[in-house]
Amino acid sequence: MATERKKGYLFFVIVIYFFSFSLPSFISGAPHQQELDRIESLPGQPTVNFSQFSGYVKVNQKHGRSLFYWLTEASIDPATKPLILWLNGGPGCSSIAYGASEEIGPFRINKTGSKLYLNKYSWNREANILFLESPAGVGFSYSNTSSDLKDSGDERTARDALIFLLRWFERFPQYKHRDFYIAGESYAGHYVPQLAKKIHDHNKVSSKPFINLKGFLVGNAVIDNQYDNIGTVTYWWSHAIISDATYQSIRSLCNFTGTSNTPACDHAINYAMNHEFGNIDQYNIYTPSCAMPSDMSFNRSRRLKNILLRGRVYGYDPCTENYAEKYFNRLDVQRAMHAxxxxxxxxxxxxxxxxxxxxxxxxxxxxxxxxxxxxxxxRIWVFSGDTDSVVPVTATRFSLNHLKLPVKTRWYPWYSGNEVGGWTEVYHGLTFATVRGAGHEVPLFQPKRAFRLFRSFLAGKELPKS
Structure with a gap:
C-alpha cells in the first residue's frame, strides 16, 4: 500500500510538472491571448520580417466597450526598440485608416483595395507601433451600449485609453517596462497629452502596474480653441485663400473665447468657405483635391464647416481613405485581423x-x-506641416507662444538629405518643428522628412542643421 501511494504521488508530481510548462498561458490568459491575436498574414500582403498582432481589449465590462488595436512590431530587433502608441483624432477617426494605412504604418493599400505594398518610410523601422481605434464607435472598436456612441468626450476617451493600456500590457508583458511614447495628430492634440496626464497621475499613485512613459509627439495639433482659431483665420488670409474684407469681418465678429460662436460669426465663416475657398483640399492647399462621389463630398464639406463653427477639427479625407474603406470592409481581412x-x-x-x-x-x-x-x-515635440489650412502652423505657433517658454536653441532651418526639411526652435521643455511642404497628415505628404523628424525625437537630439 505504501509503495502504491508513493507511485500515485510520483505520478501526480509528474503530471503537475508536465502541465506547469503548458498551462500557464491558459491559467493567466495573457500569453495565450497574445498568440490568438497574432496575424499570420493579411490578404494581399507582401512578405515581411516582423510580427503583427491585432484584436480587442475590453475597457468597460458593464457597457461592453471594447477597443481594437493593431501592433506592428519593429522590423529590426524589436526586443530592444521602444513602443509607440499612435492615435488619430477627429474626434471619431480611425488610426488604422489614417496612421496605419496612409502615414506611418508598414503598408499602403492599392486603389482597388485588393493588395498591400510596403511603405519605405514606415516608423516600425525604428520602433514597435501600436495603433488604437479610440474611442468606442471608431472603426472596429465598439460598445454594446448604444448610448455610449452619443455621449463620448475627452474625459472618457482618456480614461478608456488608460484602461486599455493597463490591460494590453498584461497581455503583452514583454512590453511592460519598455520605453513608451504616445504620438498622434489633429484632434489627438487633445487625446495624446490627456492620456499622458492620465498615465502620469496613475504612476504617481500606483507603483504597479507602472507605465514607462518617456514623452509624446503631436502633429498639426488642436491645442487651444481661442489661439488656434485666430491662427487659422490668419493663415487663410496670409495665404490668399480669403479676402481682406472677409478676414476683417471674421476678426471683428468672432472673438473665439467661448464654446460657441454668434450667428454673425458663423455667417462670416460660412461665407468664406462657400464663396472664397474654392475647390481646394484644405488639408494641403497646394495639392489637387480628390474627385469624390457626391455623398462623400457632402460629408467632407460638412466636416470642414465645423472647423471653426464648433471649435473642433476633423480628419483628413483624401482618396486614400476610399482604398482603406474597401480593404477593411473585406470579410477575409476582418477574419485575418480578428476584427x-x-x-x-x-x-x-x-x-x-x-x-x-x-x-x-x-x-x-x-x-x-x-x-x-x-x-x-x-520629452515633448510638436510639429506642423506648413501647407495645412485646417490646423495650420500659425495656429500652433500662436498657441505655443502663450506657454512663454524660454528659448534654448533659436529658430533655424533643419535638413533632410540635402534639402531644408523645415524650421525648428527648441525651448526649455518643448521642441517645435515645421515640416516643409507637408499638409495636415505630415507623414503622408512628406514621408522622408517625417521619418527624419521621428528618428530625432526618439534619439532625443535636435534636428540636423546640415
Missing part, C-alpha cells in the same frame, strides 16, 4: 459621423496640461 467578431451592425468607416455630431466634452485649452507635463520632465 468585427460581434457583427457590428454598420460598415467600417474611416470616421464616425455619429461621434463627430455628438461629442460632449472638449477641453478648451491644452496649455495647462502642457505646462504640467513639461514640469514632469517628459
Amino acid at each position: 468585427n467578431l460581434t457583427g457590428i451592425p454598420y460598415k467600417w468607416t474611416a470616421c464616425s459621423d455619429v461621434l463627430i455630431k455628438s461629442w460632449k466634452d472638449s477641453q478648451f485649452s491644452m496649455l495647462p496640461t502642457y505646462k504640467e507635463l513639461i514640469a514632469a520632465g517628459l
Whole structure:
C-alpha cells in the first residue's frame, strides 16, 4: 500500500510538472491571448520580417466597450526598440485608416483595395507601433451600449485609453517596462497629452502596474480653441485663400473665447468657405483635391464647416481613405485581423459621423496640461506641416507662444538629405518643428522628412542643421 501511494504521488508530481510548462498561458490568459491575436498574414500582403498582432481589449465590462488595436512590431530587433502608441483624432477617426494605412504604418493599400505594398518610410523601422481605434464607435472598436456612441468626450476617451493600456500590457508583458511614447495628430492634440496626464497621475499613485512613459509627439495639433482659431483665420488670409474684407469681418465678429460662436460669426465663416475657398483640399492647399462621389463630398464639406463653427477639427479625407474603406470592409481581412467578431451592425468607416455630431466634452485649452507635463520632465515635440489650412502652423505657433517658454536653441532651418526639411526652435521643455511642404497628415505628404523628424525625437537630439 505504501509503495502504491508513493507511485500515485510520483505520478501526480509528474503530471503537475508536465502541465506547469503548458498551462500557464491558459491559467493567466495573457500569453495565450497574445498568440490568438497574432496575424499570420493579411490578404494581399507582401512578405515581411516582423510580427503583427491585432484584436480587442475590453475597457468597460458593464457597457461592453471594447477597443481594437493593431501592433506592428519593429522590423529590426524589436526586443530592444521602444513602443509607440499612435492615435488619430477627429474626434471619431480611425488610426488604422489614417496612421496605419496612409502615414506611418508598414503598408499602403492599392486603389482597388485588393493588395498591400510596403511603405519605405514606415516608423516600425525604428520602433514597435501600436495603433488604437479610440474611442468606442471608431472603426472596429465598439460598445454594446448604444448610448455610449452619443455621449463620448475627452474625459472618457482618456480614461478608456488608460484602461486599455493597463490591460494590453498584461497581455503583452514583454512590453511592460519598455520605453513608451504616445504620438498622434489633429484632434489627438487633445487625446495624446490627456492620456499622458492620465498615465502620469496613475504612476504617481500606483507603483504597479507602472507605465514607462518617456514623452509624446503631436502633429498639426488642436491645442487651444481661442489661439488656434485666430491662427487659422490668419493663415487663410496670409495665404490668399480669403479676402481682406472677409478676414476683417471674421476678426471683428468672432472673438473665439467661448464654446460657441454668434450667428454673425458663423455667417462670416460660412461665407468664406462657400464663396472664397474654392475647390481646394484644405488639408494641403497646394495639392489637387480628390474627385469624390457626391455623398462623400457632402460629408467632407460638412466636416470642414465645423472647423471653426464648433471649435473642433476633423480628419483628413483624401482618396486614400476610399482604398482603406474597401480593404477593411473585406470579410477575409476582418477574419485575418480578428476584427468585427460581434457583427457590428454598420460598415467600417474611416470616421464616425455619429461621434463627430455628438461629442460632449472638449477641453478648451491644452496649455495647462502642457505646462504640467513639461514640469514632469517628459520629452515633448510638436510639429506642423506648413501647407495645412485646417490646423495650420500659425495656429500652433500662436498657441505655443502663450506657454512663454524660454528659448534654448533659436529658430533655424533643419535638413533632410540635402534639402531644408523645415524650421525648428527648441525651448526649455518643448521642441517645435515645421515640416516643409507637408499638409495636415505630415507623414503622408512628406514621408522622408517625417521619418527624419521621428528618428530625432526618439534619439532625443535636435534636428540636423546640415
